[in-house]
Amino acid sequence: MTSSTPARISIFGLGYVGCVSATNLAAAGNTVIGVELVPEKVDAINSGSVPLFEPGLAELAALQVEEKRLSATADTTAGILATDISFVCVGTPSLPSEKIDLSAIEAVCRDIGKAIAQKETRHVVIIRSTVLPGTCDRCVEVIAEASGKSCPEDFAVVSNPEFLREGTALKDYEHPPFTVVGASRPEDAQIVGDLYAHIDAPLFLTDLRTAETIKYACNLFHATKVCFANEIGRICKSLEVDSHAVMEIFCADDKLNLSPYYLKPGYAFGGSCLPKDLRAIMALSREHHVALPMLERILESNRQQVELAIKTVLATGKQKIGMLGFSFKPDTDDLRESPHVALAEALIGRGKKVMIFDPHIQTSRLMGSNRKFIDEKISHVSELMVGSLDEVIESSECIVIGNKDAHYEGILDRVREDQIVIDLVRIDKERTSADGYHGLSW
Ligand SMILES: NC(=O)c1ccc[n+]([C@@H]2O[C@H](COP(=O)([O-])OP(=O)(O)OC[C@H]3O[C@@H](n4cnc5c(N)ncnc54)[C@H](O)[C@@H]3O)[C@@H](O)[C@H]2O)c1
Structure with missing residues (x-):
């Protein structure tokens, strides 16, 4: 040694x-x-x-x-x-x-x-x-x-x-x-x-x-893991479920659970599962008088990430906003509880002219709860959708990159000097916020 x-x-x-x-x-x-x-x-x-x-x-x-x-x-x-x-x-x-x-x-x-x-x-x-x-x-x-x-x-x-x-x-x-x-x-x-x-x-x-920050990220994560396991334990006990059996199987997943997945600073979560499942467990914990303060705050933290994106776009002072990606993640047309829908809704409410390109969404083909969700949020959504990336680059003053769909590859090389880019996902990991490019949390 x-x-x-x-x-x-x-x-x-x-x-x-x-x-x-x-x-x-x-x-x-x-x-x-x-x-x-x-x-x-x-x-x-x-x-x-x-x-x-x-x-x-x-x-x-x-x-x-x-x-x-x-x-x-x-x-x-x-x-x-x-x-x-x-x-x-x-x-x-x-x-x-x-x-x-x-x-x-x-x-x-x-x-x-x-x-x-x-x-x-x-x-x-x-x-x-x-x-x-x-x-x-x-x-x-x-x-x-x-x-x-x-x-x-x-x-x-x-x-x-x-x-x-x-x-x-x-x-x-x-x-x-x-x-x-x-x-x-x-x-x-x-x-x-x-x-x-x-x-x-x-x-x-x-x-x-x-180097200085890594130490804190590690310790905050360790503390978060202990509280997460304990809150799962508390809800399990109130339901007479063996928390150790749950967490042992939970830890066997090294693809999504114990993995780099979900650990990149970026935009808020959404979709048809995470928000509703958090709400279900919170409602149940209240019925059972089980305190889960850490899990309780997650939806609020997520909401604040959407709020940050809204503020960042509004701070540009630009009127014509082009959004790339509308569903909650690439390669799906599921719009339910998409944080991009929340962003578009807020920008429209503030009088912005919003245009959206998402290669996987054809509004005429949306059905069921997906259709119902978007009709309730933005009923005139089809008027906002454009058919090509070129149209967004051509006509918007501020471009919001909402996911890493392959269609958006090389987008940063195509924007004009007078355009501002707000990147919610760090499409190019070498870029840091400067000169008309703003990363949401980097
Ligand atoms: N203890 C751990 O498990 C652990 C693990 C990783 C990081 N850290 C970090 O490492 C640092 C030290 O932690 P620790 O637990 O060893 O602390 P400690 O309190 O056990 O030891 C610190 C020592 O420094 C001495 N000291 C203070 N001022 C001095 C000076 N001017 N000149 C010489 N000696 C002086 C103190 O008398 C003491 O003996 C902290 O920042 C802590 O957060 C601790």
């Missing part, structure tokens, strides 16, 4: 993350100095133990101390002068206001900056703590101010969030789901990537803010 070129590393903060990182980086052959404010924690490491319980950690740390690859100090300057790379692993707790407390991060960066002022060689500072997007940029400012030195010439700040779980931290360190390294320059990201060369996990090198 040794890394290819041993590095000289200081670790700031010997809590859970710091101790696990320090021990494992030493075990990989690097020389590691822990820097910690609490003297008892420094003494614990230097006497060959760790200041916390984590299965297997004390034994591994003792071996590293014995072999002189791991030591600790309270002296920041000594830690920095003896190393080339620093990991910042201090706490980032909540303030009473619920905002993140970054005071320990700022204090460490200031200390590191003062010490770097005395160095002749370049130093790389890795933020391992969980920090909000933009924090690493702030760390650059603090270090530059305290050191009088410049980034990237004299030092770099890199983001490398930690994904371990207490209780299984050693196993998680050796087998993480992935390693994420964010930096302003790829060569700095690679310096950190190389420290994990011996770890068999996908390595993602990205920019600072993406």
